[in-house]
Amino acid sequence: MSSVRRVLLIDLLGGLGDLIMVLPSVHALADAHPDAELTVLTQAPSVPLLARDPAVAAARTAEQRDERAAVEQALADLAPDLTVTTTRFDGIGDLVEADAAARGTRAVANLWRSPPADELVGERYQRILAAEGVIADEVRPPRVVLGDDERAAGRAALVQAWGPRWRSSSGNPPARFDSAPTVLVPDAGMAVKRWPARRWAELAATLPGPVLSVGPVDGATELPPTDLRGLAAVFAAVGEAGGTVVGPDAGAVRLAAAVGARAVALFGPTAASRYGLEEGTNLQGLPECPHRMPTAITEQVCWWDAGCPLAPEPACLLDLPVERVREAVAPGG
Template structure:
């Protein structure tokens, strides 16, 4: 019989909302495998908001300050508060794996080991933990899901109902910003897309819109659970969320919305979101789409994205005006993918890297 653990510490201090969301299936799998365990998650704000109400999580801890060394201190604090008998971490800087292993607990400190270029990051986490005997086979197909408190769900429903009611065409939410310049689709393309969708009868909403000149009606600002509630309300109306490889789009997928992901420097095979959608059914147009710009870029490193020459400063070696990969994603292609994901189109999506719309789609 497989061993169970009573005190579990999961550390994710990579800094992004999306990083935590990709780890969520592993968190839920560990809780399911160890009923009654005290499972703590150590992560950053604001992502911590997404797991505080999660019934699988006993307690959420965060670093106490933002200065250098805060993450290492937070790990030491967590270990002092309650030594774990199982520790799992995505985070390998500042000697954090050594701190965990020094406790004598069972530890998994390298979830990045030998990743295949075409295996999604979250699935890689699950595969490694399964190989370590810490998850069951049923966990291998799990996808990110956020637990929505009733208040957040109700607030999201009120906000979306006030903005779009029960529209005849599904609403579309555009996530126009990204945390890094290298992931941003050209600004003019967003306005073209919004105009085209509006002309076809879709209510168009926006997250991260320019407050002075928004491309669409902005969703009311709130905390992350409320945003997830808004996304759930969009999903209930058959809607779609469109955006780059960024946390809010991953949150939409984890809240059950089909997504159209715009991928440039990151490889959609590793970071794609289509399979995460709660509305997804294999072969269904509502499953969502990951669009890969300039799929054959010679500078893309699927398993070492931070080593790409464009990564930190968005200085593209192929185009001095901006990332050529994102410029390669045409408005017509994104529009067609959005309509199909909303169940409003009939295009057939297939995996491929050739020219044309179908060659740009990766669908789950």
């Protein structure tokens, strides 16, 4: 039986996808230390993901540019027996290690040690934690927990969005599309990760079955705005209906996979071998790009301003033709 009573996991990397990649480690820590209270310290926009997760006793937030102070406060308030952090900037890794040394507790403060270019980030986290002896040696995929009421609301939202193509059937869920729906998620949060808008429109025009979108796409029916958990519930309903969510390397497509939807992710500047989905289809554009740095993506020449040295637009994304994406979404369809 574990003697750990308080666990603090720190993920302040800033993105929704970053928290989703660490969720398997959260769940593994909860399983390994069943009598412990597990607290997650992360940025506020991602906290709703944890709202109904039985593994998480509490969530704390940190404001941007004030992350170190939030870590200091969490360590002082919680006095954790075990601290795990994905975050090392601003001396946070050193702070966590020093706190553990001063109190005689455990810390795993460098989950980015010697990263190979061909190991998925979330799986790398788990293997390091297992090697440190703080979780079981079992790699698992991300899961976001939804309540039955949320899943029902997601189905209802999908019915409302595409009522003309929806018909009743028996069982659970109690309704389904005549043909599997596809949801397109064009935005990526960063210009360097965006597949061209004209290609999204061409994809929408050639897909069989209902085509919906998160945000505007010519030729697709736009889903009504909702919050993060509402979007997760809609994605879960898409999965139940046998549908697919397509998007760039960003949090939304990771969220879809984490609630059980089939997902197709488009990778340009980032390496799918390192940042790909654990479950789903990862399409890598221009795999031989000489400027890609799989273990140091923020140092790539294109990263911050999408200025590609090979083409007027990111050449890696131009290397993903509509036909290839369509075949991944609807093989032979």
